[in-house]
Amino acid sequence: MTPQDVGNDRSQIARRLHDALGNGVALYGEATRTFAIDGSAPAAVLYPATVANVRDCLAVASELSLGVVPVGNGTQLHLGHAPRSYDAALSLRSLRRVVAHETADMTVTVEAGCTLAELNARLSTNGQWLPLDPPCPEHTTVGALIATDAWGPSRFSQGKVRDLLIGISAVLADGRLIHGGGRVVKNVAGYDLMKLFTGSFGTLGVITEATFKVRPRPQVSSVLVCESPSMADAVDDAVEIIAAPLAPLYVTALNPTAASFLHLPSAAVCVGIGGSAAEVAVQEQRLQSLRAERSVVRHHGATATRLLNGLRDLPSYNASLGARISLLPTEMAALLRDVEERTQRDQLPTAIVAQVGSGVAHLRCGKRDGDAYDWAALGRWLRQCVAHTGGHVVFDRLPPDARGHLDPWGDAIPGFALMRGIKQKLDPRGILSPGRFVGKL
Amino acid sequence: MLSSRLLTTLCAIAGDDGVIVRPHELRVYECDGYTLEKSAPDVVVLPRSTEQVSQILRLLDAEGIAFVPRGAGTGLSGGCLPLDAPVMIGTSRMKRIRSIDRVNRRAVVEAGVVNLSVSNAVKADGLLYAPDPSSQMACTIGGNVAENSGGPHTLKYGVTTNHVLGIELVLPSGEVVELGGAVEDVPGYDLTGLVVGSEGTFGIVTAATLRLIRQPEACTTLLAIFESVDDATATVSDIIAAGIVPAAIEMMDQLIVEAVEAAFRFGFPTDAGAVLIIELDGLAAGLPPQAEKITALCQTRRARSVRVARDDAERAALWKSRKRAFGAVGRLAPSYCTQDGVVPRTKLPEILQRILSIGRRYDLRIGNVFHAGDGNIHPILLFDERDEKQVERVLAAGREILEACVELGGSVTGEHGIGVEKIAQMPLLFSPDDLLIMSELRRVFDPHGRCNPGKIFPTPGACVETTRPHRRAAL
Ligand SMILES: Cc1cc2nc3c(=O)[nH]c(=O)nc-3n(C[C@H](O)[C@H](O)[C@H](O)COP(=O)(O)OP(=O)(O)OC[C@H]3O[C@@H](n4cnc5c(N)ncnc54)[C@H](O)[C@@H]3O)c2cc1C
Numbered sequence: 073m074t075p076q077d078v079g080n081d082r083s084q085i086a087r088r089l090h091d092a093l094g095n096g097v098a099l100y101g102e103a104t105r106t107f108a109i110d111g112s113a114p115a116a117v118l119y120p121a122t123v124a125n126v127r128d129c130l131a132v133a134s135e136l137s138l139g140v141v142p143v144g145n146g147t148q149l150h151l152g153h154a155p156r157s158y159d160a161a162l163s164l165r166s167l168r169r170v171v172a173h174e175t176a177d178m179t180v181t182v183e184a185g186c187t188l189a190e191l192n193a194r195l196s197t198n199g200q201w202l203p204l205d206p207p208c209p210e211h212t213t214v215g216a217l218i219a220t221d222a223w224g225p226s227r228f229s230q231g232k233v234r235d236l237l238i239g240i241s242a243v244l245a246d247g248r249l250i251h252g253g254g255r256v257v258k259n260v261a262g263y264d265l266m267k268l269f270t271g272s273f274g275t276l277g278v279i280t281e282a283t284f285k286v287r288p289r290p291q292v293s294s295v296l297v298c299e300s301p302s303m304a305d306a307v308d309d310a311v312e313i314i315a316a317p318l319a320p321l322y323v324t325a326l327n328p329t330a331a332s333f334l335h336l337p338s339a340a341v342c343v344g345i346g347g348s349a350a351e352v353a354v355q356e357q358r359l360q361s362l363r364a365e366r367s368v369v370r371h372h373g374a375t376a377t378r379l380l381n382g383l384r385d386l387p388s389y390n391a392s393l394g395a396r397i398s399l400l401p402t403e404m405a406a407l408l409r410d411v412e413e414r415t416q417r418d419q420l421p422t423a424i425v426a427q428v429g430s431g432v433a434h435l436r437c438g439k440r441d442g443d444a445y446d447w448a449a450l451g452r453w454l455r456q457c458v459a460h461t462g463g464h465v466v467f468d469r470l471p472p473d474a475r476g477h478l479d480p481w482g483d484a485i486p487g488f489a490l491m492r493g494i495k496q497k498l499d500p501r502g503i504l505s506p507g508r509f510v511g512k513l
Numbered sequence: 514m515l516s517s518r519l520l521t522t523l524c525a526i527a528g529d530d531g532v533i534v535r536p537h538e539l540r541v542y543e544c545d546g547y548t549l550e551k552s553a554p555d556v557v558v559l560p561r562s563t564e565q566v567s568q569i570l571r572l573l574d575a576e577g578i579a580f581v582p583r584g585a586g587t588g589l590s591g592g593c594l595p596l597d598a599p600v601m602i603g604t605s606r607m608k609r610i611r612s613i614d615r616v617n618r619r620a621v622v623e624a625g626v627v628n629l630s631v632s633n634a635v636k637a638d639g640l641l642y643a644p645d646p647s648s649q650m651a652c653t654i655g656g657n658v659a660e661n662s663g664g665p666h667t668l669k670y671g672v673t674t675n676h677v678l679g680i681e682l683v684l685p686s687g688e689v690v691e692l693g694g695a696v697e698d699v700p701g702y703d704l705t706g707l708v709v710g711s712e713g714t715f716g717i718v719t720a721a722t723l724r725l726i727r728q729p730e731a732c733t734t735l736l737a738i739f740e741s742v743d744d745a746t747a748t749v750s751d752i753i754a755a756g757i758v759p760a761a762i763e764m765m766d767q768l769i770v771e772a773v774e775a776a777f778r779f780g781f782p783t784d785a786g787a788v789l790i791i792e793l794d795g796l797a798a799g800l801p802p803q804a805e806k807i808t809a810l811c812q813t814r815r816a817r818s819v820r821v822a823r824d825d826a827e828r829a830a831l832w833k834s835r836k837r838a839f840g841a842v843g844r845l846a847p848s849y850c851t852q853d854g855v856v857p858r859t860k861l862p863e864i865l866q867r868i869l870s871i872g873r874r875y876d877l878r879i880g881n882v883f884h885a886g887d888g889n890i891h892p893i894l895l896f897d898e899r900d901e902k903q904v905e906r907v908l909a910a911g912r913e914i915l916e917a918c919v920e921l922g923g924s925v926t927g928e929h930g931i932g933v934e935k936i937a938q939m940p941l942l943f944s945p946d947d948l949l950i951m952s953e954l955r956r957v958f959d960p961h962g963r964c965n966p967g968k969i970f971p972t973p974g975a976c977v978e979t980t981r982p983h984r985r986a987a988l
Pocket of ligand 1: 545546581582583585586588589591592604624646647651652654655656657658661663665712714716717718719839840965
């Protein structure tokens with residue numbers, strides 16, 4: 073399809089964007105469906121080929137006040153509010169070079185369109201990795217990883233994007249290119265723009281390049297599965313394991329439904345162990361004796377990898393309602409017990425995956441047969457229970473009829489006035505992911 | 514000069530004993546650990562609570578008066594030097610540890626709490642607060658948050674920002690905001706992360722929620738003696754490249770070793786070119802193979818000896834020598850200036866060579882004691898403050914060292930901050946647009962530019978050469 077086909081009122085805009093794109097590509101029509109948010113697709117999907125293209129596109133968008141949503145492969149578009157205006161999705165997928173992997177310095181600089189899997193494949197040739205394990209690394213681009221602050225089970229031992237990102241480049245709404253940090257592992261020059269962009273959901277700028285610290289990959293690793301009678305017990309067990317003299321990579325508790333997806337027979341705690349052969353052996357032994365009276369199954373090699381990938385991907389499973397709960401680890405068992413009770417009473421098949429040490433849990437509630445269900449009421453109830461403990465709920469999947477009734481981010485965000493101030497400074501016309509984030513920023 | 518009405522109101526808020534105006538008492542506050550520039554505030558206010566800080570800032574906001582926050586004054590970049598800010602707000606009376614949650618490993622502490630006292634408070638529970646600046650017996654959590662301070666063990670455990678989960682901040686308007694908190698993954702922009710390292714330009718941090726970690730099960734501390742600095746720095750690269758992440762790798766060169774030995778008599782050989790202190794920690798089972806590997810790497814680089822600290826007492830003595838090295842340097846010269854640059858770790862041999870030749874060229878003695886594992890160098894330039902000519906040379910040599918760091922792909926500060934000291938070097942790292950955006954972010958928190966003015970950013974239009982002589986007047 074050519075820009076001319078898009079329709080007269082749009083053809084002018086399309087021509088301007090086409091010019092800005094240089095060697096990049098613009099897709100219209102059917103191809104834009106992949107990037108639909110809440111049912112509505114953008115008029116165009118732009119694939120700039122260079123950072124200069126990104127800058128030119130945004131300069132045009134800014135001038136014409138077009139709503140632009142930066143995307144990678146579009147796997148996380150179900151998060152957040154629908155955009156106020158959505159003229160174009162701007163995909164960084166063509167900018168995917170690993171710019172510099174300084175193996176002996178343990179740093180890597182990479183363009184935003186590179187996927188996590190591509191990056192880690194490259195790093196693994198030197199026995200290193202970027203120790204982030206969010207769902208679907210084959211699809212998650214580095215830009216999206218940063219913008220959505222994506223994480224996985226290993227955050228417990230390895231930290232999150234904020235702990236690993238040491239430099240960033242981004243194009244602002246008006247086309248200006250800015251940088252923060254640098255390429256060294258320790259650096260306090262200037263404000264920490266890496267923190268600002270991490271989890272900013274494409275509302276502040278289009279991330280084009282990032283520099284990370286990388287780590288050595290554990291020489292040996294295994295997964296120990298400890299069965300528990302129930303989810304609440306699994307959480308209690310996890311707390312006990314975290315307090316024990318071990319240094320696990322992750323400690324993830326599963327309810328029976330989540331466990332069944334991984335072909336495990338009951339609620340369980342999955343403990344990731346990694347390090348040198350000696351470190352792994354001693355931890356396995358300690359864990360076995362800690363749980364002497366209960367079953368512990370050790371997985372290694374390919375089965376361990378399969379299990380870990382399952383744990384990693386569970387939170388991305390489709391669901392009618394998906395929630396990410398954060399609260400203090402000690403509050404988790406009681407809350408999740410209530411959640412299980414309620415969802416069982418309401419006959420909602422619900423998978424729960426809890427990263428107990430970090431105090432975060434994913435909830436995936438499935439469909440209910442037959443009669444209509446009041447999802448908004450469930451959401452409000454959940455949010456209230458969690459707020460009661462001082463925690464937060466973010467809904468990452470909402471059924472269409474609940475969308476108007478539940479704010480995915482929650483209301484009353486502390487420090488919101490400052491956030492709005494920042495958005496206004498960096499994107500005064502509100503063209504980047506407009507309305508997508510907290511408080512419809 | 515401040516009006517007596519204002520002073521009276523400050524006394525009403527903070528109490529008479531919380532307001533300092535006598536010139537000889539104010540002298541303590543005329544500089545921090547960066548002594549090349551001095552300027553005393555008109556008044557120092559020492560509030561006792563967040564509420565008092567809020568009242569003070571409301572008052573100053575109404576009167577349009579600028580202020581500067583101060584913790585323990587151990588900063589090394591002139592961060593709490595009052596520049597066009599008549600009021601200094603000190604946190605020395607906000608020392609309460611508000612709560613400790615041992616199971617969830619969190620502590621909420623006020624800004625004036627001394628770094629080491631956090632770890633001391635949770636020691637018996639097997640916990641610790643990881644960031645351990647060498648100044649940890651004096652510096653405050655508020656200062657650490659402002660500078661995003663590091664320390665020897667941040668090689669493995671990360672710097673302040675990796676351990677601060679939430680911040681209570683009083684904005685220059687007097688409004689109190691709670692950012693982040695004990696629970697992780699708070700929705701919205703990571704303002705906690707933005708405030709850490711903002712060098713006291715966003716408001717007064719009154720409290721912070723800190724992450725505590727478990728004390729390691731075991732640790733092994735090695736002391737490796739090298740004939741040359743080159744061999745020592747090359748060994749650092751070798752260790753990192755071998756995929757070992759020690760808890761700490763610190764280096765001291767001959768000049769520093771001599772000073773430290775004279776002060777603490779640990780038993781360092783004063784004829785060695787350099788020493789490395791390498792600490793491994795974690796599960797006991799993992800340490801011996803790593804220690805062996807490191808020993809082998811040291812030997813490949815011709816180490817004269819590598820020895821393991823016998824016991825806790827010897828380990829403590831070793832760390833005391835390292836952490837008090839700056840102080841020991843006081844024996845070598847009347848004044849010293851500690852620089853703070855970063856290079857990629859593989860560039861350590863090169864930057865140390867460059868420092869050596871810069872020292873020769875400017876006829877200055879320069880010692881090196883630093884966080885080698887992170888590539889974070891601390892050349893210490895020795896001089897006599899009373900000699901104008903030497904001061905000039907120190908400033909020029911410092912600038913050249915930092916330029917060399919940037920040339921090698923590094924940064925002009927790894928942990929001490931820009932403050933007033935390195936404003937002129939900011940354009941080496943950042944474009945005018947970068948600096949503009951950062952200044953605009955500052956305006957979001959402090960629309961009138963009254964919180965710690967004159968720090969971090971070059972004033973648009975004003976070139977450095979014209980600001981220097983004005984500053985030097987304050988020496
Ligand atoms: C011997 C020695 C060794 C050192 N070793 C290290 C080291 O290993 N690693 C390291 O990183 N640093 C080190 N430093 C530097 C210094 O100790 C740190 O920067 C420290 O964090 C400063 O804390 P402070 O309480 O002294 O802050 P101050 O010096 O009082 O202030 C520092 C900055 O923080 C601001 N500030 C202070 N309190 C607040 C607050 N409550 N709210 C907002 N802003 C505030 C001030 O305005 C100023 O800009 C060392 C210094 C010395 C003298």
